[in-house]
Amino acid sequence: MGLNSHSFRVRYEETDQMGVVYHGNYAQYLEMGRVEWLRALGITYKSMEDNGVMLPVISLHIDYKKSALYDDLLTVETRLTSKPLVKIEFDYRVLNEAGELLATAHTVLAFMDKRTGKPMKCPDYILDKLED
Template sequence: MKDNTISFRVRYGETDQMGVVYHGNYAQYLEMGRVEWLRKLGISYKEMEENGIMLPVINLNIKYLKSAYYDDLIFVKTTLKKTPSVRIEFDYIIINEKEEVLVEANTVLVFMNVSKKRPIKCPDFILDRLES
């Protein structure tokens, strides 16, 4: 699986007084996309952490093109950029229901051993799921 799309409505608490989504919330939207991408692959982020693997973000780039507003239905498309190694990289496009592109983004995360706090190679169970 290369990509996955999720959708949801913008909640009131995610907006400013003008009803515009606060820019910092987009990082959470990207995280929602990543977590659901993993879940669709059959991988629980929670279980991965319980098994001693975490995925901290080491790079985040967001290009804001248009605003999202309270109660907008938005879609976050998450795409794996390449086969992961120590790092895993995703591209994102966030659109509204009018199919206007709101945001283009990219994140790079690194696989880490929780107890040693050291980078590790992408676990085989993830690579195996990507190949099947």
């Protein structure tokens, strides 16, 4: 359901002294995947925020398989796992240019009303895009 791929090159600042990507950077890579997944759906994260919707991460799980290195071209595959209600869940695969699996991940985010700070249902305009 709803797969999107986003590629980018590892920057020097994302690596340690051995040229290996620091594990904490993967959370940012997953965020890039989610943002681009939304953009491919025709929705920007900025427009969601402008409409009073926030999407905080409430759960993050990453399994590391192989190291990503400086200057590697990485691809984050982002897949929606099910129809969103109050939460939205994604599965990810991070691959290098050779197609080797570097990491798998899963995130859960909650739709939150920016004004009240309380959970809310997935906006209809997102559900409508998913129906198309």
